[in-house]
Amino acid sequence: MQDALPPALFIAVVASSISVMILAHRLSFLTVGISHASLAGLGLAIAFSFPLLPTATAFCVAIALLLAALPKQRGISEDTGTGLLFAGSMALGIVLISQVSRNQVDLFGLLFGNILTVSAQEWHWLLFIGCMILLAFITMARAWWSIAFDAITAAASGLPVSLLRLLLYATVGLSVVMCVKLAGIVLTTGLMVLPATCAWLWGRSLISLWLLSMSFAIIGTFIGLLFSYHYDWPSGATIVLTLCVMFIMSWGIAWLTQRNK
């Protein structure tokens, strides 16, 4: 528990920051796509015995950038492109991993998260990309926010919109890798969408959304880990479940206060 808490909370802070931009730019399906595509990256790393996290990181960012560039080039809609790459790289990952003997790969950990077994080396790597993500967020949050509100006017007022969008996708790719460590491939989207979704009901500006989203994520992760430790439930799933419960409660309270107004 003590070992898992700092990385889990750190990942929660990073994921909840980017979460705000994912909701604003409607990229939740992109996170589904990239997280599943990361299986191919992990498969490549395992098959050729590359370092696991760096390979997955590079692969996820590449996929994210590909998805940012693909639709414009070929006239394929973005969700089709995401679905395509998502299925393709998942299939590739399964084939690659199936070639490796069973006890070498913690497939359950890849799919559902294994924050309890984070090594010192992995922790350093998580810190490194996490700080990069936060730095990118703090530097470009306003520009991304303004593009999410009205991309045409943002471009007309002199913002390099396509470059900023590319950087956003790359940052989302990086965040996905971190979340895969905590919540696994299948549950990453929950971690990247739920915090800001809870905040969306209450926040009224970029800063308040960001702070709320972080608070929800930190509280959810903390409670989730407590439960997971106490009842021996899988940690990633418990955290996502806690966030879901928090969303339902938050939504209920918002609904009640709206009605009583």
Add this chain to the structure above:
Amino acid sequence: MKSPVISLSHINFGPSHTPILDDISLELESGHFMGIVGPNGAGKSTILSMVIGRLQPDSGHIDLFGECLKRFNRYRLLKNIGYLHQLHDYAPNLPLKVYDIVAMGLHDYAKPLWQWFGSTSHQHTDIVQALQYVEMEHLMDHDFRQLSGGQQQRVRLARALVRKPKLLLLDEPAAALDSKQQQKLYTLLRQLCDTQDIAIMMVEHDIAAITGHVDSVACLNRSIHHHAMKGEQIPEDVWHQMYGQHMHVIAHDTSCIGCHHA
């Protein structure tokens, strides 16, 4: 004579057999209020899109503030332009206060978060002033999504004004406004031209509503059919070329440009 704020020369756009814009030349001095009118699909919005760099003309060139508009100087030149585009497919679901939306129009809005906590008093004054122009300052703490279409449009106009532009490009700014608000808007724009020397290029299809306010009207349908200055009449054949035979001009005013029954 003042040097032009914007000058378009021999702009062509679209395939050569069915051009969208055909040999367009226009000039605008500071303080000049120009209306561009024409039927649907005449290429009115296309002209504005070219000035802000969303579209590249196939030939011809655009000068902004005495400099040729190029890819590398575009972002710098655009800082002096306020742009209001048409509304379609426009439904942002972001929780935003009116005040924050106007702030997005500021030049330095997109700077990093840590710089934003510095001095903001002059920015605050600018934002409030822009909201006062469009009479929305009493709603500045409201959620943008809860406003009516006309109110949202006025907030967007405030966002274009808060950057203190030298050139305003407006694409049907009155589209969501009732007639009283329309007249207020045109009066405000006229006043901005006269007191702050802003040049305005405004696309509108209701010529009768704007004639009392603008300095000139350009009649556009693929090419500029006529460019009338204030007090000048637009010949009837120009109307028929643009809109076909079934065209009635209803405005009756001695000072009105579009009226040929004066």
